[in-house]
Amino acid sequence: MAIIQVSHLKKSFGPLDVLKDVSFDVNKNDVVAVIGPSGSGKSTMLRSLVYLEQVNGGSIRVQDDDLVRDGVYASPQKIKQITAKMGMVFQHFNLFPHLTVRENLELAPRVVKGEPDEAVRRRSAELLDKVGLAEKADHYPAKLSGGQKQRVAIARALMMNPDILLFDEPTSALDPELTGEVLQVIKQLAREHMTMMVVTHEMGFAREVAGKVMFMDNGEVIEAGTPDQLFEHPQFERTKAFLHRAL
Ligand code: ADP
Ligand code: MG
Numbered sequence: 001m002a003i004i005q006v007s008h009l010k011k012s013f014g015p016l017d018v019l020k021d022v023s024f025d026v027n028k029n030d031v032v033a034v035i036g037p038s039g040s041g042k043s044t045m046l047r048s049l050v051y052l053e054q055v056n057g058g059s060i061r062v063q064d065d066d067l068v069r070d071g072v073y074a075s076p077q078k079i080k081q082i083t084a085k086m087g088m089v090f091q092h093f094n095l096f097p098h099l100t101v102r103e104n105l106e107l108a109p110r111v112v113k114g115e116p117d118e119a120v121r122r123r124s125a126e127l128l129d130k131v132g133l134a135e136k137a138d139h140y141p142a143k144l145s146g147g148q149k150q151r152v153a154i155a156r157a158l159m160m161n162p163d164i165l166l167f168d169e170p171t172s173a174l175d176p177e178l179t180g181e182v183l184q185v186i187k188q189l190a191r192e193h194m195t196m197m198v199v200t201h202e203m204g205f206a207r208e209v210a211g212k213v214m215f216m217d218n219g220e221v222i223e224a225g226t227p228d229q230l231f232e233h234p235q236f237e238r239t240k241a242f243l244h245r246a247l
Contacts, residue, residue, distance in 0.1 A: 001028045002061075003164050003195050004049065009058035010071075011044055018044045019055070020219040026164065026197055031190045033206035033227075034199040036216035037242060042199045045216070046168050049197075050083050062086070063163070084112075087157030091169040093149040095141040095156070101128065102137040105156045113160070120159075127155040131185050147178030151185055165189070167198040183209075203246055207231055215239050 004026040011019040018041045026032055034042050047053040049060060049067075057071040067074055067082045074082065095104050105124040109115045128134045131151040141149055150170055157165055167186065171179035183205050189196065190209050200206055206213055207227045214224040217238050223230065231247075234240045 002026065003028050003030075003063060004197075005059070005061040006045075006049075007059045007061075009045070009048065009055055009060065011041075011048060011053060011055045018219050019048070022058070022216075022219070022221055024214060024221055024224060026195065028195055029193045030195055030197075030212055031210045032197045032212045032214055033210035034197060034214050034216060035201070035203070035206060035242070035246070036222075040216045041219045042216055043168050046088070046166050046197065046199060049166060050086050050088050051079055052088075084160065085163045087160055087162035087165045089150070089153050089157050089165065089167045089170050091172050093141070093146075093153045093173075095149055095152060097141055100138050100140055101133065101144070101152050104141070104152060105159050108156075109159050123159060124155075127158050128152075130158075130188075131155045132181075145178060146174045147181045150174065150182045154182075154185055154189075164195040164197065167196065167200070169199050169201065171200070171202060201246070203231070203243075215242065217242065 002025045007023045009019050009022040022045060036042055044053055048055050051067065055068060059069045060067040062082045062085055065078065065082050067079060073079065099107065102124055105127065106120050109120045128137055131154060133148060133151055136144060136148065144152065171182050174182065179202065183202065186198065187209050210227055212224060213227050213230040215222045215230060222236050222238050223234065230239065231243065234243060
């Protein structure tokens with residue numbers, strides 16, 4: 001079953017065509033790794049899915065709802081409903097610095113969803129435990145390492161019970177020795193069949209964890225396939241050249 005269906009997506013910034021006719025599906029339980037050179041449109045694509053960017057054409061369908069269809073957006077209320085099904089984790093964590101770890105997790109469920117305190121508290125404790133940070137609940141983000149901050153960001157995204165988690169280079173801002181702990185959390189989520197789309201430069205991780213790898217270059221999806229297809233038998237020169245540089 002498709003959770004996200006993207007077809008003929010177009011996005012430009014002024015004269016710059018950043019997404020040119022991008023189409024792909026993400027099915028339930030898929031882990032899709034998105035790879036490609038810097039500037040190829042990976043972040044813009046991900047941000048478009050959650051309405052952080054508005055596209056100029058094409059369609060994004062989330063489960064059975066059209067976020068945008070042939071360039072025409074749903075109503076603001078519908079957009080909120082649709083984007084609430086997706087959680088996003090950014091390269092630079094985007095934690096609220098003036099809130100403790102626990103408060104970072106609990107803010108949206110309490111304020112946006114108006115969930116009862118007890119349920120929210122129980123879930124934040126569970127999720128902090130899951131990402132190995134139970135003892136940091138009352139710390140402020142400034143006291144945490146980059147790897148810990150990113151694990152908090154993942155737990156915070158999970159608080160909203162998303163149907164899909166989107167990651168934009170979750171380990172790119174981290175020192176190499178801290179990437180492992182973040183990738184471990186994502187691997188664990190994959191084992192639990194969380195549907196995920198992960199923009200990453202970690203080719204080893206993509207190969208090991210993703211069921212599907214999508215290569216973007218210059219605003220286009222050049223090819224997509226299993227890790228074996230893409231890494232061992234790339235079909236296009238551009239993919240080969242990129243992999244040659246990246247591996
Ligand atoms: P990637 O994530 O693959 O590195 P991006 O989606 O961030 O690529 O960027 C794709 C292109 O769009 C780049 O040329 C970038 O400079 C440009 N771009 C991204 N965001 C903006 C913006 N807000 N305004 C103008 N140009 C942008
Ligand atoms: Mg990017």
